[in-house]
Amino acid sequence: METVKLTIDNKHVEVPKGTTILQAAKQAGINIPSLCYMNLPHLAQEHKPGSCRVCVVEIPGKKTLVPACVTKCTDGMEVLSHSLRAINARRTVVELLLSDHPKDCLICPSSGNCELQKLSINMGIREINSVENAAISTYRKDSSPSLLRNMDKCVMCRSCETICNEIQTVGALSAVNRGFMSVVAPAFEQDLTDSPCTFCGQCVAVCPTGALTAVDNTFHVIRALADPTKTVLIQTAPAVRAALGEEFGYTPGTLVTGKMVAALRALGFDKVFDTDFAADLTIMEEGTELLNRISRHLSGDKSVRLPILTSCCPAWVNFFETNYSDMLDVPSTARSPQQMFGSIAKTYLAEKMGIKRENMVVVSVMPCLAKKYECQREEFKVDGNPDVDYSITTRELAHLIRMGNVDFKSLKDEDFDRPMGESTGAGVIFGATGGVIEAATRTAYELFTGKKLEKVDFYELRGMDGIRTATIDFDGTDIHIGIAHTLGNARKLLDGIRKGMYNFHAIEIMACPGGCIGGGGQPLHRGDSIVLKARMQAIYKEDLNKVIRKSHENPEIARLYEEFLGKPLSEMSHKLLHTHYFSHPKK
């Protein structure tokens, strides 16, 4: 490989030809600050509009400073990242960015997580001299069930646009208008709810400021906990335990399941349950549906739609309802684990506990913003009462724990309540891309072949590649499986299916990079793939730690069918655990 030699702040560096100054500096342990730059190596996406100029560096002899993010290293180059000239220019750039930025940092939802705030702190900005009385825009605030847009705080880095268009291919956001009027917005500056937005929340995950933030439901939860007439249940999604620790200073990938349960109990939740239980239930329903379709297909039934697509991810459901309304009969009709949990809690469990539906409040902790929207969908309500009342994110839970004066690190591990806290390793791996289909495979194999599955780890289904395929031998019958994460990869698979290019039996799709572990409600990782991989390892570690690793062996699930549901796909199951999809063609 051809390399170039240069010095950065008098350090000798040798890098492959084509490397930018910013990347070379990073290798040399020099962190040149940046704002609009975003690197997502696991998605092969480098966003470098070169527009904010925060990363300017001096090259002696050159008339102007250069932006490090888009300037390539050349042989013999001398770079000064913190010369007086570079620092002055950088400070001016940040001052100018701040000049028309709202100064309400103290009460901003992104306070403490804001890249612009960090820059201001690191640059030691104490006053803004550059522009006197700069006009601060007063753009209308746009709220949706999942996310909020406050364009007054937008710095036009356009990272959201890249993730929405290039990675997710949702196409809800674009830079519109020009000059001082320019903002990132949906077409015709309509509201997000009228746009093709799927509420995946990846734009929130990459927004460096408070321009795009999540809807905050923590106070609804606090009020419910304070209401003596209410029994408040909480369910925690698999991916939450693999990331919550980061909010309390643990290294990424630290499992905090036991502490999380203890914290929730300390906060006053009446029952602390696990969405993993509902994930096992999902496998029973979705797995049976899969087997039904495969058996019918193998016996020559031409009307059966294959592949079957998973339906756990609400952003993915929104995506196909918007973009593939001709294929609404392809996805599994199984509700997501969040919704299955709510539905069973407010029927089976409410009856067991002897409480009325309206006196039960079901809260979910999710790594996800789209879940906030999902639990508000009309089809998941009974007489206006939702199966899941409030969905909060991993970040909101951390907030709730801090507000509840709980010293997270000193907590002793506790276990979930029963019955809806009993789960298997199959339920846990729902949190990582490929996990749902692996869990389904573990159960479907045994139900299909009638034989015991000795090797439950399907390594061929795991990993971070955007599209993965595998063929699993079901005792002589080949089952073809596809997996996609990010909606852009989902689109590639779906377009292929529409054209009849593939012969998959089952496909798992997750909207977020890495699956739920990379969800828009997780602690902000700013595209750091090391964090994502660590969380993924934690998920598989939790699976390994479980005694039971197949959903159909969950004793509480067996009891639920025995006492209440009958069998998978029964009339009761259809009523409580399945759904139908709607066509929402939007552009």
Added chain:
Amino acid sequence: MMKFEINDCHKKTIKEICDSYGNKRSELINILHDTQEHFGYLPEPVQLEIALNLNMPLAKVYGVVSFYSFFTMTPKGKYPISVCLGTACYVRGAEGIVEAIEKELKIKVGQVTEDGKFSLDCLRCIGACGLAPVMMIGDKVHGRLEPEMIKNILSQYE
């Protein structure tokens, strides 16, 4: 203002324009030019149709339409008025001409009258500086204007 209803004939025209540029996203600006020339403006359903033909997000199409001042989402009147605000016209009182028209037609620059008869825009120099201040109504140039003349000139258009 009437809402633009797109019909199959409109869709065919848009498809032909997009086809003529090989349905390339990189030709979006040219496609928008031709489409605006045909329809007079770029209403929402027309932009959506272009997005569908080019298989690109509508937000991106709108992003381009809203960026370039040449593109408009407001229909032009039967008689589009363009007042020159070039240097020569400006120093000879073009601003007063704009004000007079705005007052007479009860519209602002960039708008169209309720009956769809006149629309008002400004432009920079039409090369008739000797007649400053000038305006164009359709293809006809009116020069050496004074605010008092506006009412009379506009009344000539039926």
